[in-house]
Amino acid sequence: MAEGQIRQSLSGFYDVVTDDGETVRTRARGNFRNRKITPLVGDRVTFEATDGKDGYILEVLPRRNQLQRPPVANVDQAIVATAVKQPDFTTNLLDRQLLALEIANIEPVIYFTKTDLLTDAEMANFDTLAAGYRKAGFQVILTREPFSDAALTAVKAVLKDKVSVIMGQTGAGKSTLLNHVAPDLDLATGEISAALNRGKHTTRRVQLLTVADGLIADTPGFSSYEAFSLTSKELGQYFPEFKRASVDCRFRGCVHVNEPGCAVKEQVANGEIMKSRYDNYLLLYQTLKNQKPNYKK
Ligand SMILES: Nc1nc2c(ncn2[C@@H]2O[C@H](COP(=O)(O)OP(=O)(O)OP(=O)(O)O)[C@@H](O)[C@H]2O)c(=O)[nH]1
Numbered sequence: 001m002a003e004g005q006i007r008q009s010l011s012g013f014y015d016v017v018t019d020d021g022e023t024v025r026t027r028a029r030g031n032f033r034n035r036k037i038t039p040l041v042g043d044r045v046t047f048e049a050t051d052g053k054d055g056y057i058l059e060v061l062p063r064r065n066q067l068q069r070p071p072v073a074n075v076d077q078a079i080v081a082t083a084v085k086q087p088d089f090t091t092n093l094l095d096r097q098l099l100a101l102e103i104a105n106i107e108p109v110i111y112f113t114k115t116d117l118l119t120d121a122e123m124a125n126f127d128t129l130a131a132g133y134r135k136a137g138f139q140v141i142l143t144r145e146p147f148s149d150a151a152l153t154a155v156k157a158v159l160k161d162k163v164s165v166i167m168g169q170t171g172a173g174k175s176t177l178l179n180h181v182a183p184d185l186d187l188a189t190g191e192i193s194a195a196l197n198r199g200k201h202t203t204r205r206v207q208l209l210t211v212a213d214g215l216i217a218d219t220p221g222f223s224s225y226e227a228f229s230l231t232s233k234e235l236g237q238y239f240p241e242f243k244r245a246s247v248d249c250r251f252r253g254c255v256h257v258n259e260p261g262c263a264v265k266e267q268v269a270n271g272e273i274m275k276s277r278y279d280n281y282l283l284l285y286q287t288l289k290n291q292k293p294n295y296k297k
């Protein structure tokens with residue numbers, strides 16, 4: 001019996017890399033299907049290897065988290081590629097992406113793309129915005145020149161020794177960024193997400209690629225479009241700076257809307273919490289409140 005990590009899945013085959021760096025092609029045994037366990041890329045597994053034949057997976061070790069798109073487990077962080085322009089930037093989309101990651105228990109890293117399209121005055125606004133997100137507790141990479149040494153050094157430092165996924169709207173610059181970080185990958189811009197997960201292809205390949213001493217999923221995520229399975233009451237827990245502030249709210253279970261003595265609203269008023277985050281919270285709160293209860297979870 002050996003142990004390793006699934007680095008690629010393709011048509012029912014799982015390529016497992018052992019701690020010695022050896023790659024073994026395996027299949028999952030029937031008992032996985034019975035137990036409704038589908039091994040995922042990123043899973044730590046035990047497996048049996050047979051000389052000259054495909055090995056088979058014995059057990060999937062407990063997961064820290066898992067994503068549906070891309071189907072990857074044990075993800076450390078998500079690089080949220082966020083264009084400052086083309087497509088237009090909105091805090092609403094960014095905050096929804098951050099919420100989705102918080103729910104999935106995956107650390108976000110906000111990476112602003114296309115800063116070369118900004119005037120200096122516009123750049124100053126993004127500096128202020130980045131400072132707000134940093135204060136809220138998020139990692140933010142914002143550089144004046146895309147793909148400058150400083151920008152690439154920052155990205156590589158973030159990727160090192162971690163399992164990362166990259167997410168962002170179509171056209172946000174995900175493949176362009178990856179191509180700069182790892183030129184040998186040579187991903188076709190505009191094709192990274194077109195080729196996969198669009199329903200047309202039945203043989204879906206998912207891979208963790210070695211990039212800058214880390215592992216990165218070759219398929220981007222789209223979780224911002226997904227419905228959130230949480231209640232309006234729970235929402236505040238997934239805005240980290242709200243959660244921190246809420247210990248000082250007068251009422252336990254304060255949802256930071258109409259309650260008196262709300263520490264979150266106080267911090268919005270005095271500029272500690274970003275107004276845009278609060279406005280987006282209120283929009284999401286209303287959406288969730290109007291949503292039919294979801295008893296699935
Ligand atoms: N000016 C400018 N253009 C950029 C930058 N990064 C990417 N682009 C352009 O933006 C367009 C979209 O970039 P992609 O890297 O294909 O975007 P993507 O996020 O991979 O898009 P999908 O594959 O559709 O999800 C391309 O025409 C890129 O050349 C940048 O930093 N500055």
Ligand SMILES: [Zn+2]
Pocket residue numbers: 246249250254255256257259261262263264265
């Ligand atoms: Zn409150």
